[in-house]
Amino acid sequence: MQLSRLLPAAIAATAIAVAVCAADAQDRMKLKIATEGAYPPFNTIGPDGKLSGFDIDITNALCARINADCELVAQDWDGLIPGLQAGKFDVIIASMTITEERKKQVAFTDKYYSTPLSLVASKDSDFDSTDPALFAGKVIGVQGATVQADYADEHYGKAGAVVKLYPSWEEAAIDLMDGRTDAVVSDKIQLMNWLAKGGKDCCKMLGDLEGSATEAGISLRLGDDALREKFNAALDTIRSDGTYARIEAKYFSFDIY
Template identity: 60%
Template structure:
């Protein structure tokens, strides 16, 4: 069977792109790390273009522990797993919850933090509960392709809520501030940080945790990259044991998230 030269050329180019990234991963001293850059306080980009946040600090600490040179690559959330699979980077450190569905696509390390989902609303909201029945007739926002969007669609929408999904957490929050949403569901720590530290956080309040939604965040690597996963696991254990993890955690939270 003949294959067109364009297809062969494209395939070869793709293989070269992937092999370049694999060369980094196979050289244990060089690792490319993908993150979103739009999920404060875990990962965000400052006005002058600097990548900051808990995920970034943890990744840097892990790289130092592994004595590896790490390069960060920012990637939109909805394409972050395909980009990993395509070889754009070697690991995802972006507050990705470990789920059974994602385990079919990527291999996860052990947890590096644990979070429940929570709901925020405007300060004058009459909402007092986060259960599905309380959301009937409400408009609820969430970031797309996340555990919170899955929960909102599986439970809130079926209970009669109008669920709206957004490319980023920041866009969902902005629509809440502007009165286009009754509530936003997200990781609790993201909402707590926004309400406490953001200039526009004074608009809103935390309604509470969503029962039964506690999940672990892990680092994702390609399914066959067991060696890199185990290097990360060993490094996670090491920074927890030597106190580095607690030092980083204290920059962002006044409570334990591990």
């Protein structure tokens, strides 16, 4: 008799729990987030086809804070902003530098890291500084449609260098190693990682480029203000609770914020 009284109550409690879980699932946002997959250590695609890197770990931490189910997709660099605008995905987390020109096309969050640009060249070369005058008539490789490309054009192209654009950073690095270019411009953190993982066998860092400090932000469609503020609040949270520092330490031995 006592069991018969408890059974309906247990069934009712189970039903309530299921309903709460279902409501929680319905409340979770579903977001498709694009990254490049060709910019280690920030984002890269492994032999297993999976995305990994600093950007990916930051993405997962932010999605957990904003209660979102996030699907990560790889997209060529040139297609990131057009794809966002066309609704192919909702967010870009791909080490995209915040610029005034890009602000006309996308909405940026606060920065999630910062870095200056630097220049690398063959270690057998005579280059001993980043002085643009030294590179007149030389070929400088850089990823196209980037702040790096703009800087190279403005400072080295005008000084007489040939600025060669590549679809990805990795292709520019390969040509430098094979002697098809004389130097490469990219962000300092990326270059330091590359040199540490084997690039030092062929190449040397010449130094930071004057006036080149940049900040990377998360990109959303113009008008997505509520979602942007969710990400900003989540960035503040992972900075204050130690999550950002733990992710940063996994990839870098210095502070990149």
